[in-house]
Each structure stands twice: as structure tokens, then as C-alpha cells.
Amino acid sequence: MMAGLSREKTANIVLALLLLGVPLAAVAAGEPFYVTLATRIVILALAAIGLNIALGLGGLVSFGHAAFFGLGGYVAGILATHAFNGETVLFGLPSTTSMPVIWLVAVVLCGLVALPIGAISLRTSGVYFIMITLAFAQMIYYFAVSWPDYGGEDGLSLYVRNTFPGVNTAQPLPYFLVCLGVLAAAVCLFWLLRGSRFGAALEAARQNTTRLSAVGIAPFNIKLVAFVISAMVTGLAGALFADLNRFVSPSMASWQMSGELIVLIILGGKGRLFGPIAGAIVYVLFEFALGGITERWQFFLGLMLLGVVLFARGGLLGLVAGRARHD
Amino acid sequence: MTDAILELTDIRKSFGALKATDGVSLDLRVGEIHALIGPNGAGKSTLIHQISGSLKPDSGSIRFQGQDMAGLDMAARARRGLGRSFQISSLAPEFSALRNVMLAVQARQGSSFRFFRPVAGDRSLTEPAMAMLERVGLQDRARVPAAELSHGERRQLEVAIALALGPKAFLLDEPMAGLGPDGSKRLTGFLDALRSEAPILLVEHDMDAVFALADRISVLVYGSIIATGTVDEIRANPEVRRAYLGDAA
Numbered sequence: 001m002m003a004g005l006s007r008e009k010t011a012n013i014v015l016a017l018l019l020l021g022v023p024l025a026a027v028a029a030g031e032p033f034y035v036t037l038a039t040r041i042v043i044l045a046l047a048a049i050g051l052n053i054a055l056g057l058g059g060l061v062s063f064g065h066a067a068f069f070g071l072g073g074y075v076a077g078i079l080a081t082h083a084f085n086g087e088t089v090l091f092g093l094p095s096t097t098s099m100p101v102i103w104l105v106a107v108v109l110c111g112l113v114a115l116p117i118g119a120i121s122l123r124t125s126g127v128y129f130i131m132i133t134l135a136f137a138q139m140i141y142y143f144a145v146s147w148p149d150y151g152g153e154d155g156l157s158l159y160v161r162n163t164f165p166g167v168n169t170a171q172p173l174p175y176f177l178v179c180l181g182v183l184a185a186a187v188c189l190f191w192l193l194r195g196s197r198f199g200a201a202l203e204a205a206r207q208n209t210t211r212l213s214a215v216g217i218a219p220f221n222i223k224l225v226a227f228v229i230s231a232m233v234t235g236l237a238g239a240l241f242a243d244l245n246r247f248v249s250p251s252m253a254s255w256q257m258s259g260e261l262i263v264l265i266i267l268g269g270k271g272r273l274f275g276p277i278a279g280a281i282v283y284v285l286f287e288f289a290l291g292g293i294t295e296r297w298q299f300f301l302g303l304m305l306l307g308v309v310l311f312a313r314g315g316l317l318g319l320v321a322g323r324a325r326h327d
Numbered sequence: 328m329t330d331a332i333l334e335l336t337d338i339r340k341s342f343g344a345l346k347a348t349d350g351v352s353l354d355l356r357v358g359e360i361h362a363l364i365g366p367n368g369a370g371k372s373t374l375i376h377q378i379s380g381s382l383k384p385d386s387g388s389i390r391f392q393g394q395d396m397a398g399l400d401m402a403a404r405a406r407r408g409l410g411r412s413f414q415i416s417s418l419a420p421e422f423s424a425l426r427n428v429m430l431a432v433q434a435r436q437g438s439s440f441r442f443f444r445p446v447a448g449d450r451s452l453t454e455p456a457m458a459m460l461e462r463v464g465l466q467d468r469a470r471v472p473a474a475e476l477s478h479g480e481r482r483q484l485e486v487a488i489a490l491a492l493g494p495k496a497f498l499l500d501e502p503m504a505g506l507g508p509d510g511s512k513r514l515t516g517f518l519d520a521l522r523s524e525a526p527i528l529l530v531e532h533d534m535d536a537v538f539a540l541a542d543r544i545s546v547l548v549y550g551s552i553i554a555t556g557t558v559d560e561i562r563a564n565p566e567v568r569r570a571y572l573g574d575a576a
Contacts, residue, residue, distance in 0.1 A: 195445035197433050204430050207419040214379070214417065215434040215492060216405030222439065
């Protein structure tokens with residue numbers, strides 16, 4: 001039992017060192033492109049950590065988390081575009097290019113949007129929950145498509161990357177480090193949540209909602225709070241993603257994106273602290289390595305996903321570390 | 328009637344044409360074990376579900392500690408002090424035995440929206456939970472996931488969880504189910520002492536246990552209670568003998 005735990009810890013440390021070390025080495029070797037690739041990994045991992053709170057801990061298979069990813073992206077894009085044009089946003093609210101402010105707005109907005117979506121969706125479960133979260137995400141997706149002020153289907157470009165106090169975010173490495181810092185904070189948040197009383201109730205809700213009710217804890221409230229926190233983290237990732245690409249488009253809120261986030265978690269190991277990170281590393285590297293050879297790289301990703309689902313239910317981390325255990 | 332902690336009045340529940348609960352009235356008094364017996368399909372589980380809040384009666388009232396429970400869901404009823412165990416073990420299978428009980432302790436403390444402090448070293452959770460495991464004799468299996476416990480151990484764990492809630496009344500749905508003779512005997516002794524803590528509404532098929540434990544017995548047949556009385560009265564009741572006990576009694 002202890003050996004299994006420490007093996008997962010070892011794997012986590014190796015992943016963390018790789019994530020920090022490879023971009024530094026790439027800069028030293030004069031290959032900044034790899035830093036951008038690593039930033040993409042970090043941001044996708046962050047989005048998936050958000051989803052992992054709902055899906056991994058709570059067993060809530062949200063097929064609509066791209067909605068929050070997209071919302072976060074549009075917050076960054078809209079605030080920055082207005083700021084660039086020297087305008088205010090809706091109702092005369094000030095625009096900004098400051099990342100911390102943008103993040104705060106993205107997180108709060110995603111929380112506010114997730115609250116009614118969660119409250120309605122959580123009246124269902126299983127396949128119906130999957131479908132209703134998808135339906136909400138599609139509503140947000142088509143809303144973005146049909147809003148010409150912010151580019152509609154064509155998306156919205158950010159002229160320059162937003163700013164972070166004391167950091168030159170236009171350079172790949174400093175921006176990567178900012179994103180990595182946010183990811184580290186999210187990993188800590190996930191770890192704290194999982195170990196807390198709230199986490200115990202949430203994991204019990206995944207395993208057996210009747211048991212949770214019978215001890216007097218209302219599963220609905222627990223799941224709703226988890227869904228909202230989950231959406232907030234994924235929304236924050238969306239804001240970072242917009243800044244990485246200096247571009248947002250409705251595709252960030254598409255159902256393919258929702259599916260991608262689920263794939264990252266399943267690949268890496270659902271409910272595991274570093275599962276989304278392992279998943280994002282493998283996913284982006286696959287996309288990069290095979291995407292250059294064939295347009296059909298997702299075929300091979302599909303094969304690997306099939307292998308993981310059939311033979312390694314605990315994901316890639318489960319393969320390394322064995323079954324997850326409590327106590 | 329004043330010392331009745333749980334009072335059911337004319338409860339009715341139909342599934343289509345089937346009257347699963349057909350005008351049941353019964354009460355549970357302080358300090359007693361009230362056994363609910365009846366043949367398979369008599370509607371015992373349906374009745375338990377309505378008391379615990381997982382099913383809504385079509386009509387009738389359920390009062391607990393003088394308060395009407397209509398409109399309260401299962402979690403709310405549990406918080407008001409109704410501790411139930413399940414006919415088929417209902418545990419968090421991935422959690423250890425200890426973690427299962429800790430969940431109940433945390434629920435009793437009313438503190439599930441704490442997001443940061445780790446539970447693992449939280450002695451306000453682990454110590455009461457361990458004490459409950461000791462009471463049912465599971466302390467050596469505390470770290471074993473519930474899914475890996477034997478059937479009998481899971482039954483014990485169900486009881487430990489119900490105990491940890493510190494309920495005002497127990498609702499035990501076939502706690503003896505699937506236990507061997509030794510297990511049944513031990514649990515019988517345990518429940519015998521438990522009634523002084525909180526009264527027990529006991530659904531049970533094990534007649535030895537029922538006759539050994541019950542202060543009163545109600546017999547449910549086709550959704551109606553055909554008799555309520557002491558062990559001797561029930562044993563002597565010709566209608567009960569015909570409907571259920573046969574010649575065994």
C-alpha cells in the first residue's frame with residue numbers, strides 16, 4: 001500500500017521536474033518553440049484539473065466544461081480588446097490588460113454561470129447529466145458564434161499579450177512561468193480539497209449518494225459547490241489560453257474541447273493529483289509528434305485511449321503507481 | 328402516546344394498482360425495540376423507505392420527535408436524528424472502514440463545507456470513528472476498504488456508521504441478513520444493549536433475534552399491519568400464525 005503511494009509521488013515529482021526543466025533547457029538550447037508547447041501543456045492541464053474536481057472526485061461527467069474554458073477566454077479577449085481601443089466594457093465598466101484582474105473576472109463570471117447550469121444539470125445524473133451539460137455548452141458556443149461584435153465565428157484577436165506585474169509576458173519563458181505558477185496553485189487547491197471534509201463528502205457522493213444522504217449530508221449541495229469550483233478553475237485556464245494564442249474563438253467552447261478535457265483526465269488517471277498533467281503531456285506531445293506526420297494523428301490517440309480504458313483503468317499514472325487507495 | 332418518538336399515522340403508498348402500504352399506523356417509543364416482521368413482499372422495505380425519506384407516501388403523516396417530516400429529504404431526516412442501516416450494505420466502497428465512519432462523524436458535526444483542513448490527521452474525526460469501530464468489533468479492519476470487507480463485516484460497519492450519527496432513533500433494515508449464527512447472536516446481544524441509547528425500529532427476518540429482542544412486534548401483510556403486540560401476544564395470535572409464522576412459532 002505504501003509502496004503504491006510513494007510510487008505515485010515519485011511519478012508526480014518526475015512530471016513536475018520535466019514540466020519545469022524541459023522548457024528551461026529549450027531556452028538554453030535556443031528553441032523557444034518548445035516553451036510555447038510546454039505552456040500549452042500547462043494550460044490544458046490546468047483546465048483538466050478543474051474538470052477533475054467535478055469528474056474525478058465527484059464522478060460528475062460534465063461534457064460541457066469547454067463552455068467555461070471559452071468564457072474565460074472571451075473575458076481575456078473582450079477586456080483586452082476594449083482596453084486596446086481605449087474603451088470601456090458594458091455599462092461603463094473599465095477595461096483592462098492586467099492578467100490578475102482578468103483572471104478574477106473570468107473566475108467570478110464562470111462561477112456565476114456555473115451556478116445555475118449546475119443547479120439545473122445536477123437534478124439529473126448519468127447520461128442525462130452528460131447531455132444536459134453538453135446542451136448548456138452548445139448554447140454558449142452558438143452565442144459566441146452569433147455575436148458579431150466580438151468576431152462571431154471568426155474569433156477575436158488580442159493585439160498584444162496581457163500584462164502581469166513585474167513579468168515580461170510577451171516573452172515565452174516568463175509567460176510559461178506565470179502559467180506554471182497558476183498550475184502549481186491549482187494542484188495545491190485540488191490536493192487540499194481532496195483531503196478536506198468537503199472532499200470526503202464529494203468522494204462519497206461519487207461512490208454512493210444514498211450513503212451520503214443517510215448520514216445527513218445533502219449530495220446536491222456538495223456536488224453543486226464542486227461543479228462551481230471546477231468551472232472556475234477551467235475558466236481561469238481559458239483566460240490563460242487566450243493569452244497564449246493571443247486569440248479566442250468559439251472553438252474554445254466547442255464540444256470537441258469538452259471531449260478533449262475528458263480525454264486528458266481519462267488518459268492521465270481520473271481523480272489523481274497529477275492525472276490531468278500526465279494526460280496533457282501525452283496529448284500535446286502526440287499532437288505535436290504525430291500531427292507533423294499525419295493529419296490523422298487522432299486515430300493513434302484513439303488507439304491509445306482504447307488501450308488505457310481497456311487495460312489501465314487508472315490511466316497512465318495508474319499504470320505507474322497502481323490503484324489509488326484511501327488511507 | 329406521549330413517549331412515542333416516531334409516529335406513523337395512516338400511511339398509504341401505491342405503485343399503480345399495487346397497494347404497497349395500505350393505511351399503516353405505528354409508533355416507536357423511548358427505550359424499546361419495535362420489530363416489524365412480515366412475509367416477503369409485505370411492504371416492509373417500502374415502509375422503511377418512506378420513513379427514511381427516500382420514498383414519499385401518497386398520504387398519511389410521519390412525525391418524528393413531534394415534528395412532521397413531510398417535505399424533508401433523506402439527508403434532512405438523518406440530520407434530525409434518524410439513523411438508518413440498509414438491507415443491502417450501502418457503503419462508500421473505496422473508503423476504508425474508518426473513513427466510512429469518519430464521514431458520519433463529520434456529518435454529525437455538521438461541517439462538510441470545510442475545504443482546506445485535511446481529515447486524515449483530524450483527531451476530532453478519527454477518534455470518535457475509531458471508538459465506534461471498536462464498539463462493533465471492527466477496529467482491526469479500520470484501514471481496509473469497505474469493498475474488501477466480508478459480508479458480515481460490512482453489516483457491522485453499517486451499524487458503526489449508524490452509531491456514529493448519535494441518532495435519536497435507529498431504523499435498522501435486516502441487520503442480521505446474511506450473518507452466520509455466531510454473527511447474529513453477537514449482534515443480538517449488541518442491539519439488546521443499544522435500545523437504552525435510542526429506540527430501534529427493527530425490520531428482521533431472523534425470528535430468533537426478533538423474539539429475543541422485541542418489546543413489541545408489528546406484523547405487516549400485504550401493506551397492512553394485521554397485529555401489534557408483545558412477543559407472547561404475537562406468538563399466540565391465530566391470524567399471524569396463519570399469515571406468516573406457520574407452525575414454526
